[in-house]
Amino acid sequence: MYANLKEKAMTNQSLKRTDGVGSWMAILVVSLASSFYFYEFFLRVMPTVITGELMAAFSVGTGQLGQLLGCFFYAYATMQLPAGLLCDRFGAKTCLTVAVCVCAVATLCFQVTNSIVLASISRLAIGAASAFAFVGPLALAARWFAPSQQALITGLVQIMGCVGAVLAGNPIRQMVQSIGWRPALYYAGIVGLFMTLLFALILKNQPDACEYEEQSDKSENASVNIIDTLRQVATRRINWYVGAGGFGSWAAVAIFAESWGVPYLNLIQNQGDDASALQLMWVWVAMAIASPLAGWVSDYMKERIRPTMVLLGAGLVASLILIIAKPSHYWVVSLLLFTIGASSGAQPITFGLVNDLNDKDSMATAISLNNMILVCSTGLLTPISGYLLELYAPVTGVMPSTIAPYQAAFMVVPVSITICMAIFYWHVPETGCQPLENAQPDDDVDVFDQPAASA
Numbered sequence: 001m002y003a004n005l006k007e008k009a010m011t012n013q014s015l016k017r018t019d020g021v022g023s024w025m026a027i028l029v030v031s032l033a034s035s036f037y038f039y040e041f042f043l044r045v046m047p048t049v050i051t052g053e054l055m056a057a058f059s060v061g062t063g064q065l066g067q068l069l070g071c072f073f074y075a076y077a078t079m080q081l082p083a084g085l086l087c088d089r090f091g092a093k094t095c096l097t098v099a100v101c102v103c104a105v106a107t108l109c110f111q112v113t114n115s116i117v118l119a120s121i122s123r124l125a126i127g128a129a130s131a132f133a134f135v136g137p138l139a140l141a142a143r144w145f146a147p148s149q150q151a152l153i154t155g156l157v158q159i160m161g162c163v164g165a166v167l168a169g170n171p172i173r174q175m176v177q178s179i180g181w182r183p184a185l186y187y188a189g190i191v192g193l194f195m196t197l198l199f200a201l202i203l204k205n206q207p208d209a210c211e212y213e214e215q216s217d218k219s220e221n222a223s224v225n226i227i228d229t230l231r232q233v234a235t236r237r238i239n240w241y242v243g244a245g246g247f248g249s250w251a252a253v254a255i256f257a258e259s260w261g262v263p264y265l266n267l268i269q270n271q272g273d274d275a276s277a278l279q280l281m282w283v284w285v286a287m288a289i290a291s292p293l294a295g296w297v298s299d300y301m302k303e304r305i306r307p308t309m310v311l312l313g314a315g316l317v318a319s320l321i322l323i324i325a326k327p328s329h330y331w332v333v334s335l336l337l338f339t340i341g342a343s344s345g346a347q348p349i350t351f352g353l354v355n356d357l358n359d360k361d362s363m364a365t366a367i368s369l370n371n372m373i374l375v376c377s378t379g380l381l382t383p384i385s386g387y388l389l390e391l392y393a394p395v396t397g398v399m400p401s402t403i404a405p406y407q408a409a410f411m412v413v414p415v416s417i418t419i420c421m422a423i424f425y426w427h428v429p430e431t432g433c434q435p436l437e438n439a440q441p442d443d444d445v446d447v448f449d450q451p452a453a454s455a
Contacts, residue, residue, distance in 0.1 A: 066386020104192025
């Protein structure tokens with residue numbers, strides 16, 4: 001099997017993508033595709049700054065609200081592998097165009113309903129469609145740019161998500177106070193419909209001069225190809241070990257920036273929702289800076305493991321201080337939030353590892369698996385922490401009014417990061433940023449015999 005994988009990878013690497021690669025068209029295609037990641041992140045994060053409004057609108061407590069927020073991530077994580085398979089099978093352009101349209105329509109449905117059930121279904125639809133928002137641009141980047149640029153490009157794509165998260169923070173909070181949360185979501189849905197039109201008109205799966213083999217030439221072999229691709233990616237244990245690094249890089253972001261950060265910051269600093277929502281922007285600002293920088297450093301150093309471990313360690317220390325010491329000084333808390341955001345810069349490095357360890361023909365599926373594991377941090381930790389919080393606030397619609405419940409619930413973050421660091425360190429080898437054909441996997445254990453950097 002590995003011989004076949006290496007042969008196919010060498011074939012793909014040998015294709016000359018001189019016409020359009022690195023040109024304005026390559027930049028336009030990947031940038032436009034990345035705008036969906038911006039849009040998806042906006043829709044993902046926005047509910048965290050309107051938790052009070054949502055609890056009042058749907059008459060639910062923190063447990064049910066955690067489930068509503070978690071619906072996005074349940075569908076998002078579940079659809080990751082299918083999203084990659086569909087991108088490999090039908091092309092990223094078609095998948096991205098349909099997905100952004102689904103997000104737009106589901107957002108419009110969410111803003112008109114008063115039913116928690118229909119709201120949950122809408123969030124499920126948004127989450128399922130959003131599964132294409134990250135894998136799609138990276139699948140296009142793998143076709144339009146060289147392998148040595150993939151970690152950096154992943155970081156640059158991550159910036160788009162950070163910008164979306166920033167706009168979904170304090171700016172949208174101000175907008176909600178001005179016009180209400182339902183009109184704000186209405187305008188978000190209209191923007192999504194406009195993006196659908198742009199995607200249909202502009203996106204291209206690959207450069208015109210690049211002769212990639214199409215997998216759809218024989219419809220009777222399509223299901224076999226998909227099954228083989230899924231088996232090839234999912235049965236490689238090393239892909240799951242790499243995913244642990246991504247899970248750990250996102251655990252603190254999931255709890256503080258995507259779920260319960262606003263009420264917790266309110267308590268430890270005695271401030272209002274607006275100030276806390278604005279302060280959480282430090283997470284996304286740091287992520288926007290650290291993601292491309294970490295990807296570039298990893299590519300430049302020709303190392304994957306050490307930068308990832310340093311960043312995960314920084315996130316572990318920052319989260320422990322923020323939870324246990326409960327600092328009240330604004331700039332101390334902001335620095336810790338900045339560190340948490342910067343620690344998520346390990347994410348693009350894990351996608352660089354995915355690029356190193358997998359065949360080009362199954363790259364979108366491998367990217368999807370890694371992203372699925374990563375997003376499980378929010379899908380699992382948000383409802384768990386929500387129910388832990390509800391143990392201390394059993395009255396429907398009331399958040400805990402003391403710090404202790406948050407400290408107990410938030411300990412899921414350092415525990416998760418510690419476990420992920422151990423898995424990643426002991427099971428993921430150093431590839432030296434070398435592509436598949438330059439690596440030598442062991443057929444029995446499915447990892448490299450020796451670090452590629454020392455080969």
